Amino acid sequence: MLPNNHSNPSDFIRETIADDLKSGKNESRVHTRFPPEPNGYLHIGHAKSICLNFEIARENKGLCNLRFDDTNPVTEEAEYVEAIRKDVEWLGFQWDNECYASDYFEQLYDYAVRLIKNGKAYVCDLSPEEVREQRGTLTEPGKESPYRNRPADENFLLFERMRAGEFASGSRTLRAKIDMSSGNMNMRDPVIYRIQHASHHRTGDKWCIYPMYDFAHCVSDSIEGITHSLCSLEFEDHRPLYDWFLDELGIHHPQQIEFARLNITNTVLSKRKLIKLVEEGHVTGWDDPRMPTLSGLRRRGYTPEAIRNFCGRIGIAKRNSTVDMALLEYCIREELNKAAPRYMAVLNPLKIVIENYPADLIEEIDAVNNPEDEKMGIRKVPFSREVYIERDDFMEDPPKKFFRLAPGREVRLRYAYYITCTDVIKDGNGEITELRCTYDPATKGGDSPDGRKVKSTLHWVSAPKSLEAEVRLYDHLFSVSEPGDDFVSQLNPDSLITLASCRIEPALEKIFRCQFERLGYFCLDKIDSSLKNKPVFNRIVTLKDAWAKIQKTGG
RNA sequence: UGGGGAGUAGUGUAACGGUAGCACGGCAGACUCUGGAUCUGCUUGUAGGGGUUCAAAUCCUCUCUCCCCAGCCA
Numbered sequence: 001m002l003p004n005n006h007s008n009p010s011d012f013i014r015e016t017i018a019d020d021l022k023s024g025k026n027e028s029r030v031h032t033r034f035p036p037e038p039n040g041y042l043h044i045g046h047a048k049s050i051c052l053n054f055e056i057a058r059e060n061k062g063l064c065n066l067r068f069d070d071t072n073p074v075t076e077e078a079e080y081v082e083a084i085r086k087d088v089e090w091l092g093f094q095w096d097n098e099c100y101a102s103d104y105f106e107q108l109y110d111y112a113v114r115l116i117k118n119g120k121a122y123v124c125d126l127s128p129e130e131v132r133e134q135r136g137t138l139t140e141p142g143k144e145s146p147y148r149n150r151p152a153d154e155n156f157l158l159f160e161r162m163r164a165g166e167f168a169s170g171s172r173t174l175r176a177k178i179d180m181s182s183g184n185m186n187m188r189d190p191v192i193y194r195i196q197h198a199s200h201h202r203t204g205d206k207w208c209i210y211p212m213y214d215f216a217h218c219v220s221d222s223i224e225g226i227t228h229s230l231c232s233l234e235f236e237d238h239r240p241l242y243d244w245f246l247d248e249l250g251i252h253h254p255q256q257i258e259f260a261r262l263n264i265t266n267t268v269l270s271k272r273k274l275i276k277l278v279e280e281g282h283v284t285g286w287d288d289p290r291m292p293t294l295s296g297l298r299r300r301g302y303t304p305e306a307i308r309n310f311c312g313r314i315g316i317a318k319r320n321s322t323v324d325m326a327l328l329e330y331c332i333r334e335e336l337n338k339a340a341p342r343y344m345a346v347l348n349p350l351k352i353v354i355e356n357y358p359a360d361l362i363e364e365i366d367a368v369n370n371p372e373d374e375k376m377g378i379r380k381v382p383f384s385r386e387v388y389i390e391r392d393d394f395m396e397d398p399p400k401k402f403f404r405l406a407p408g409r410e411v412r413l414r415y416a417y418y419i420t421c422t423d424v425i426k427d428g429n430g431e432i433t434e435l436r437c438t439y440d441p442a443t444k445g446g447d448s449p450d451g452r453k454v455k456s457t458l459h460w461v462s463a464p465k466s467l468e469a470e471v472r473l474y475d476h477l478f479s480v481s482e483p484g485d486d487f488v489s490q491l492n493p494d495s496l497i498t499l500a501s502c503r504i505e506p507a508l509e510k511i512f513r514c515q516f517e518r519l520g521y522f523c524l525d526k527i528d529s530s531l532k533n534k535p536v537f538n539r540i541v542t543l544k545d546a547w548a549k550i551q552k553t554g555g
Numbered sequence: 556u557g558g559g560g561a562g563u564a565g566u567g568u569a570a571c572g573g574u575a576g577c578a579c580g581g582c583a584g585a586c587u588c589u590g591g592a593u594c595u596g597c598u599u600g601u602a603g604g605g606g607u608u609c610a611a612a613u614c615c616u617c618u619c620u621c622c623c624c625a626g627c628c629a
Contacts, residue, residue, distance in 0.1 A: 183558035194627035546590040
């Protein structure tokens with residue numbers, strides 16, 4: 001069903017893996033892992049990595065673990081673990097093993113001891129400030145720690161005492177003994193363990209020393225028998241350290257491969273920035289429908305399929321890039337055009353009185369549920385003398401390219417009748433309050449027996465038979481395509497427009513996700529609907545809108 | 556000015572010495588009971604200079620530009 005470019009994806013990582021398989025490396029196994037830190041919510045950038053890791057495993061009949069990189073107790077919480085599990089499942093993936101770096105703490109400790117005994121690690125008494133001062137700069141080598149040549153036995157004893165809780169947080173570290181003059185900062189005797197008297201969401205107060213990422217990550221990969229450790233570009237110069245630990249330890253050595261992380265226009269995809277948006281209240285939470293988090297996209301109405309499809313289309317490469325938000329929108333439209341049932345909803349109601357239509361008559365009009373899929377059938381829509389149409393669908397003095405209703409003009413009410421505008425009623429301020437129209441009874445169903453054409457078809461709802469609903473129109477969170485460091489000042493003030501008094505056709509009462517004809521795709525916000533005791537819909541994405549474009553370009 | 560990466564249409568991504576292609580966007584047109592969808596066409600690209608070769612996005616070389624690294628974060 002999918003176009004070739006993503007039904008059979010290929011990229012430099014898959015090519016490398018295919019080569020490894022061919023050469024018999026790793027007994028021709030493929031085992032990947034998705035390794036989030038439980039200190040925040042997953043976003044669509046993570047989805048790129050999730051899809052890559054899980055799909056590569058599946059394509060090669062391999063395994064993929066979900067591993068929580070939970071080595072920093074002060075920033076991590078069980079709440080995030082749950083949210084991450086839920087999001088990965090929602091995206092459509094099942095992990096083979098659920099792992100936690102914290103489950104390896106004992107083993108990690110033993111490996112650290114091995115490094116100490118081999119003279120490859122030492123306990124350093126320098127303070128964090130002193131370590132920073134002695135690290136050197138990008139162009140100058142660092143200085144060796146005065147504790148660098150401590151005897152192995154002494155290091156071992158000290159390390160045991162660190163574990164036993166005899167020292168204050170931050171007072172000592174265990175450092176790898178590598179090369180203080182390396183051009184690669186990561187190799188200048190990096191810290192392996194730090195003292196943190198903090199309780200961990202899984203291990204409680206069992207530990208007061210915690211391994212650093214560089215040590216924990218490669219060893220965790222190794223313990224799990226990972227074959228290909230895929231990560232983002234900023235870890236490229238950590239790879240020599242990744243390799244160093246595993247080589248020194250002489251244990252299973254996965255291959256780290258780096259690829260570029262995802263960026264998308266008009267949003268931000270860094271955990272730091274997303275946290276700021278949440279904490280400063282610029283959005284309502286991690287699951288605000290404007291957020292690029294998986295929970296936000298889910299609440300907005302995006303489907304896992306659309307997101308997976310998007311991840312397949314953007315490709316994998318080593319070049320930093322920013323994908324156009326229009327591609328994500330294309331992916332959800334593409335899916336929903338085929339799958340979403342159509343309904344009518346009027347966002348900004350303008351009343352029409354059809355003067356020659358019987359006052360007490362309600363007709364049930366047949367409407368097609370999805371013109372793209374006959375099997376989805378038809379439904380009845382009530383029609384009456386008074387209906388609402390969209391205010392934007394009427395202009396008293398229409399410009400040349402405006403095809404919709406205007407005084408004296410005939411248009412079609414979708415599936416119902418042709419109507420002609422005969423009068424415009426205004427209030428004291430000159431605001432249009434109501435239109436008077438006549439209808440042609442011969443056009444019932446929306447076709448005229450004499451074959452005359454109308455230039456436009458409008459959606460509508462019956463005034464007495466429609467329901468009230470709140471509709472939220474979402475736009476890009478940021479008004480600039482690439483928000484910078486002052487991203488908060490670049491928030492789009494119109495990213496959310498709430499319309500409290502919309503009118504929807506009765507059948508919409510029990511619909512979750514659908515198209516509002518001529519407007520866009522919408523999704524019921526279950527949380528707020530029950531809170532407000534009326535239907536609340538989130539706009540997932542607009543339909544492509546040629547008229548809006550004409551207006552925008554002044555044409 | 557240390558180390559590590561990357562430069563292909565507006566954007567993203569292919570082409571692995573042999574016709575620079577695909578997708579999104581944009582622009583036109585056809586069709587249409589959604590100004591939707593669908594269909595058709597068009598536009599625009601190898602960062603730059605040298606070299607090797609019958610042939611270079613691809614190999615060599617010099618230059619330029621951009622990204623990452625100086626957490627006891629991941």
